[in-house]
Amino acid sequence: MNNCPLPIIDYNKIQIGHGGGGKLTNQLIEKLFLPEFRNSFLETRHDGAVIDFGNLKLAFTTDSYVIRPIFFPGGNIGTLAVNGTVNDLAMCGAKPLYLSVGFILEEGFPLEALYQVVQSMGKAARFAHVEIVTGDTKVVDKGKGDGIFINTAGIGVVESGVEISPKRVVSGDVVLLSGDIGRHGIAIMAVREGLDFETEIESDCAPVSDLTLDLLEKGVEVHALRDLTRGGLATALLEIAETSSSQIRIEEEAVPVREEVQGACEILGLDPLYVANEGRFAVFLPENHAQRALEIFHSYPLGKDACAIGRVVSSGARGMVTAKSQLGTNRILDFLSGEQLPRIC
């Protein structure tokens, strides 16, 4: 049946880290998926595929959501499943339009909880101007799932003539960040660990497509967009650096992190640069477009804390990301082996 030997991979069994978006996930993608599914769409290593249908350019993307706990301050697995896929479409420069939804439910899961999740999905879809047009429900026996897993796939239209892709990133590009980081990951961890903060930390889970579309409609030249989900800001920058063979330098001081998130990170031993977000993204664009872009960001509540955090300092080299600390020292950021927070999305 299986004629080819298993490609050389560090482990012979799936590890939690294979789902973390870091080194192990990349190994799976590069050694297992790409060689078997090989096509030009997958090779762009983008958040979704952008497909030409004659005059029409569509973006197509998918994500499964396995987050624990399923309810958290600022949202639930349903909000996340809608916004996550909406945002992946937004990162392709697309206007999100249609979603599919696949539920995998565990026998015994309370209908009341399903109803809350479904209501949140309906609300999130209306808020993001998308329709859930097709779906599927499967049930697995008790002990063979974990309450509820949700997959969403999405279709959007790329209306601007511009190609948005990590490959377009060049030396001199400015890196903008859409707001403060780390709130989604910390909100989840606080619930998991039963931590009680003075101020409740809410997930930043939100759809960002109104903002990205406005940037494009107003003529801002955008080279690449990347949302800061699994693996956080650091992983997103590393992926862009690798795909575009460029070196990125950021100022850690410029990255907004709320005081309570910073405090929680210290207690939990986490690096905020690697903590997941669900409503935050980075923009790579030419310096002469940065000011205009920031003005647009600041006109949205979602983008009120947007700022420049660094730039692309060279291209055509091995991908690298360095962060200059408040003390003036530079550290080289690297992919985590797995994910500091499993099942965060």
Added chain:
Amino acid sequence: MNNCPLPIIDYNKIQIGHGGGGKLTNQLIEKLFLPEFRNSFLETRHDGAVIDFGNLKLAFTTDSYVIRPIFFPGGNIGTLAVNGTVNDLAMCGAKPLYLSVGFILEEGFPLEALYQVVQSMGKAARFAHVEIVTGDTKVVDKGKGDGIFINTAGIGVVESGVEISPKRVVSGDVVLLSGDIGRHGIAIMAVREGLDFETEIESDCAPVSDLTLDLLEKGVEVHALRDLTRGGLATALLEIAETSSSQIRIEEEAVPVREEVQGACEILGLDPLYVANEGRFAVFLPENHAQRALEIFHSYPLGKDACAIGRVVSSGARGMVTAKSQLGTNRILDFLSGEQLPRIC
């Protein structure tokens, strides 16, 4: 948070039957999903949504696959995940083009098995002329999943000008069946129950889009198509009868069932009309197109046993399906409460 009370539903916890495609699944769809996601696409109750993009008509569909065991005679969960979604697109009259894939893996799942599944998906995709263009991998902790779950979503182009939809079914339509039924379900049950038949029963898992597209290209007027997956032929006919408010009468004798499948059904206490298939479908079409359609069917190995099994005897009534047995008696078919075979796809 949740302002509306839970709609009245027979159970307050998810039952295995909620995933069976029968009465309980319909209750979830009608009472929970449709009211929250309401839009015209979902209301067609089709295998996928058909969406207009100016001149372009696209079909969009999704399914999750949670089958046990993941390897079976004639295929594995990967073959199924590709062919199942390809076939859902085919049932919309579409030419399948692009798939997304979402893996939910359980910690400890052997890489070797994943590799076999991924190889099968690549092979099945090439065989069905589709490309897997975007994907996602999540890992859940040991004991919180069941090895591997796969979601695929698919996009296809509807090239014919004709609308294919259960709503177009009218009195006088002939019902064609593409081949013998029950092999997929029995192949799975044989492995699960450790049954040993003289001849190994192989799943009928296959892509049917070449055949459906050929019917359309050759000008056969097709009113509706439906694949015979969860709940088998009976459930498919019942869904069409209900959506089109029509009464369907079939001759049980005309339905091809292989001898070994019939035998296994008797041993296992199953009704072949309700056993799942993964490469079989029914066509509803005007009587004067039936002969031409059967000629086309018979020119494909996949359609060599195709035959007429009944017709639509009235419309505008309450949906009903009756089967005339070999003894000449009529029985009324009804939705099963759940599924006689859980986790069959």
